[in-house]
Amino acid sequence: MELKYVPGVGPKRAELFASELKITTDEELLSYFPYRYVDKSKIYKIKDLHGEMPYVLLKGQFSVFEELGVGTRSHRYKGLFSDGTGVIECVWFNGLRYIKDSVHRKEDYLLFGQPKESEFNHALQVVHPELESASKAGVDAQQSLMGMYNTTEKMKRYMLNSKSIQRIILGFLRSHLDPFPETLPAYIVEHYQLMPYNQAIRQIHFPATPENLQRAQARLKFEELFYLQLYLIRSFKMRQQGNRGFVFSRIGEYFNDFYYHHLPFELTGAQKRVLKEIRADMCSGSQMNRLLQGDVGSGKTMVALMTMLMALDNGFQACIMAPTEILATQHYESIVKLLSGMEVRVALLTGSTRKKQRDEIHAQLEDGSLHILIGTHALLEPNVKFRNLGVVVIDEQHRFGVEQRSKLWFKNVQPPHVLIMTATPIPRTLAMTLYGDLDVSVIDELPPGRKPVVTIHRWDQQREGLIRAMRQQLEEGRQIYVVYPLIEENEKMKYHDVEQGFLNMQAAFGPEYSVVMVHGKMKPKDKEAAMQRFVSGQAHVMVATTVIEVGVNVPNASVMVIESAERFGLSQLHQLRGRVGRGADQSYCVLVTGYNLSSDTRKRIQIMCDTTDGFQIAEADMQLRGPGDIEGTQQSGLAFDLRIASLAKDGHILQFARDLAKEIIDKDPLLEAPANNLLRRRLSVLFGKRVDWSQIS
Ligand code: ADP
Numbered sequence: 001m002e003l004k005y006v007p008g009v010g011p012k013r014a015e016l017f018a019s020e021l022k023i024t025t026d027e028e029l030l031s032y033f034p035y036r037y038v039d040k041s042k043i044y045k046i047k048d049l050h051g052e053m054p055y056v057l058l059k060g061q062f063s064v065f066e067e068l069g070v071g072t073r074s075h076r077y078k079g080l081f082s083d084g085t086g087v088i089e090c091v092w093f094n095g096l097r098y099i100k101d102s103v104h105r106k107e108d109y110l111l112f113g114q115p116k117e118s119e120f121n122h123a124l125q126v127v128h129p130e131l132e133s134a135s136k137a138g139v140d141a142q143q144s145l146m147g148m149y150n151t152t153e154k155m156k157r158y159m160l161n162s163k164s165i166q167r168i169i170l171g172f173l174r175s176h177l178d179p180f181p182e183t184l185p186a187y188i189v190e191h192y193q194l195m196p197y198n199q200a201i202r203q204i205h206f207p208a209t210p211e212n213l214q215r216a217q218a219r220l221k222f223e224e225l226f227y228l229q230l231y232l233i234r235s236f237k238m239r240q241q242g243n244r245g246f247v248f249s250r251i252g253e254y255f256n257d258f259y260y261h262h263l264p265f266e267l268t269g270a271q272k273r274v275l276k277e278i279r280a281d282m283c284s285g286s287q288m289n290r291l292l293q294g295d296v297g298s299g300k301t302m303v304a305l306m307t308m309l310m311a312l313d314n315g316f317q318a319c320i321m322a323p324t325e326i327l328a329t330q331h332y333e334s335i336v337k338l339l340s341g342m343e344v345r346v347a348l349l350t351g352s353t354r355k356k357q358r359d360e361i362h363a364q365l366e367d368g369s370l371h372i373l374i375g376t377h378a379l380l381e382p383n384v385k386f387r388n389l390g391v392v393v394i395d396e397q398h399r400f401g402v403e404q405r406s407k408l409w410f411k412n413v414q415p416p417h418v419l420i421m422t423a424t425p426i427p428r429t430l431a432m433t434l435y436g437d438l439d440v441s442v443i444d445e446l447p448p449g450r451k452p453v454v455t456i457h458r459w460d461q462q463r464e465g466l467i468r469a470m471r472q473q474l475e476e477g478r479q480i481y482v483v484y485p486l487i488e489e490n491e492k493m494k495y496h497d498v499e500q501g502f503l504n505m506q507a508a509f510g511p512e513y514s515v516v517m518v519h520g521k522m523k524p525k526d527k528e529a530a531m532q533r534f535v536s537g538q539a540h541v542m543v544a545t546t547v548i549e550v551g552v553n554v555p556n557a558s559v560m561v562i563e564s565a566e567r568f569g570l571s572q573l574h575q576l577r578g579r580v581g582r583g584a585d586q587s588y589c590v591l592v593t594g595y596n597l598s599s600d601t602r603k604r605i606q607i608m609c610d611t612t613d614g615f616q617i618a619e620a621d622m623q624l625r626g627p628g629d630i631e632g633t634q635q636s637g638l639a640f641d642l643r644i645a646s647l648a649k650d651g652h653i654l655q656f657a658r659d660l661a662k663e664i665i666d667k668d669p670l671l672e673a674p675a676n677n678l679l680r681r682r683l684s685v686l687f688g689k690r691v692d693w694s695q696i697s
């Protein structure tokens with residue numbers, strides 16, 4: 001049913017629901033769950049309030065009302081609310097007329113809101129409290145848990161607040177006497193003793209007891225995660241069956257020659273395991289779509305190279321796509337070095353490759369004489385045609401959208417195998433959801449001899465000591481990175497800090513030590529030259545923006561100073577820190593901040609100082625920021641919108657849902673069994689409209 005026909009909604013509110021919350025039907029309204037519950041049996045006393053509390057419930061009366069200010073900004077209505085233990089100010093900026101007409105003195109009210117200290121007089125204040133006449137609190141008087149619904153500022157302006165949503169839903173549930181049909185097959189509901197849908201949907205909005213609420217939540221969270229997993233796993237299965245993959249049955253000359261005669265070190269156990277997983281994929285007859293997660297410095301490039309050699313052994317070509325020119329160049333150089341003495345033709349193709357060279361590369365790709373192509377998104381250009389592309393490696397996949405990646409699929413008569421490498425560890429729960437349709441390999445072991453980076457926090461004011469410590473490292477022959485955030489707000493000022501930092505470093509360490517600078521505004525040629533000076537060891541200090549964030553590898557660099565560290569997210573800090581600790585020496589990461597830190601920032605800094613484990617950091621990041629903000633989820637193409645489950649908190653339910661979904665799909669891949677009819681129907685209701693990106697991940 002269209003939302004406007006739900007009693008209490010009407011066309012005007014329906015428009016608000018649609019524009020603000022994307023809710024357009026009665027069903028969607030029912031799935032708009034409270035974001036929290038207030039225990040109405042717990043009424044606070046005003047004398048116990050302070051400015052750092054969550055939402056609280058009060059019971060009392062208004063004594064005085066006052067209309068203040070003129071103009072839209074300062075015009076407001078104020079009331080003093082007291083409960084016999086103290087007085088608190090209530091303020092309304094919008095909907096004044098309604099409040100004046102409907103709220104009266106000397107009447108008992110239940111007041112719900114968040115007390116805050118006013119900026120003017122430090123008195124406690126509640127802005128736009130929710131009010132309910134205590135005598136009329138009838139609708140849910142017996143019920144102690146009251147659901148709170150998120151609304152937007154705009155909705156509040158039109159008096160569509162949590163309370164009114166609650167009333168609309170209550171009215172709807174009451175008018176709907178028939179039970180809501182079950183949305184999970186009976187065998188699941190019964191076997192796991194889940195709360196039936198009809199009960200769960202009523203209890204989630206109006207819980208009779210805390211136990212009921214908990215069971216309703218568990219059921220609805222499970223259902224949400226279960227259908228998502230079922231969808232992902234089914235797409236995965238269908239793709240696996242639909243996409244034939246090239247079969248690389250041979251391990252031949254290239255691979256063996258490299259392995260026995262050119263490999264400069266012993267592979268780690270994790271590298272070996274991952275290579276085995278990849279090899280199994282490539283012999284399976286299905287197309288490989290594998291995500292390779294590994295912390296910075298874990299040796300993913302080696303895995304990529306050896307994967308490509310498997311393709312070469314079977315008469316195929318291979319390519320690596322990296323997000324930046326610097327990274328592509330570095331891959332190119334290290335791979336050329338590793339392959340020296342072998343008959344493998346490798347080329348680099350980026351935006352700045354000259355036309356003549358580019359033409360040559362195009363020709364060699366087409367006649368098959370070029371084996372491995374390394375480059376940036378320049379590889380995606382339609383005129384880059386391979387004779388027989390067998391493997392595509394994508395480095396740091398977060399920088400590429402799904403659509404971009406998909407272009408590589410069409411560079412051979414059937415899609416090549418795809419290996420996606422990422423150094424931003426994604427928490428398991430998130431990976432399962434985002435990449436439920438990819439196979440995931442993890443390199444969870446660093447090459448031997450690495451000492452964990454020691455991370456310390458320094459205040460701005462402790463710079464002198466920091467400079468002394470840096471000088472000492474330089475004297476020991478080490479190199480140092482100093483990283484600055486970009487000033488986002490102002491184009492003209494954007495590079496101010498880096499440029500100033502560069503001058504400061506020159507003043508502190510020049511002319512004995514050479515300082516270079518790299519940032520995004522520089523010409524690629526100059527950037528490259530500066531990088532090169534640092535990589536070769538001619539330059540000792542590199543002052544840079546986050547352009548060095550991904551991939552760059554200089555084992556002799558042992559200090560990473562991050563200026564204004566409070567302006568970086570956790571995963572970014574971790575990425576930056578990963579630039580050091582690559583050689584045999586003890587490395588350091590110094591996080592420099594100002595004094596004025598928010599509590600979240602303090603937590604971030606603390607986590608960085610406490611651990612170097614990327615997965616632990618990724619988990620913490622997700623807890624602090626919520627999964628929606630984790631780098632990469634936006635571009636994943638599988639944008640998902642969880643209504644009730646939380647990836648950060650409901651990992652165990654997710655695992656359970658995933659296992660069950662897998663079991664069902666394994667037994668009944670097309671969901672044809674009569675018992676699974678409902679599953680098939682629900683999937684098409686829930687995911688029918690969605691573009692099936694899983695076909696091209
Ligand atoms: P990342 O996973 O961050 O891309 P790299 O592939 O750049 O890591 O590897 C980091 C460094 O570790 C490189 O210098 C590489 O040569 C080295 N390395 C890789 N595998 C091993 C290994 N098994 N033993 C020793 N060093 C290794």
Ligand code: MG
Binds near residue numbers: 300301
């Ligand atoms: Mg790398």
